[in-house]
Amino acid sequence: MRKIIILYVEGETDEEFYSRLKDYLRDKSINNYIIKVVCVKSNTKFSNKLLNKFKKEIVCKYPGEEKIVYLCYDGDVFEFGKRPPFDAKKIEKELIAAGAKKAFSIVAKRTIEDYIMIDEEGVKKFLKLSKKFLKKLVFQ
Helix, strand or coil: CCEEEEEEECCHHHHHHHHHHHHHHHHCCCCCEEEEEEECCCCCHHHHCHHHHHHHHHHCCCCCCEEEEEEEEECHHHHHCCCCCCCHHHHHHHHHHHCCCEEEEEEECCCHHHHHCCCHHHHHHHHCCCHHHHHHHHHC
């Protein structure tokens, strides 16, 4: 039985980050897994969109495979929001009831962008920006 790892992410930046992680894992010869990164476009859609996406796009397409789901989101919405936008534990249970073998959360303590910006040189290289351009952009 093959294993499918599904990473549900909340935004495009997260999708880019986790897609790079997926490529890294593939390069490390983790070939016995299918890894999918799915952007739900907003953490509020974790509650009302994610379960249906899982059923339609994963359960139906891969009925015999073991499905492991990760909810990847930024923790700042729980820290600064008056009311959390979703209940991760509830969604994990619903995913298991819908056919996931396991479901977990990967929570960035702040936002994923906070971590990406630590690597200024890597960001400039990825965006193909010169040092002069970035200084102009940031310090103008």
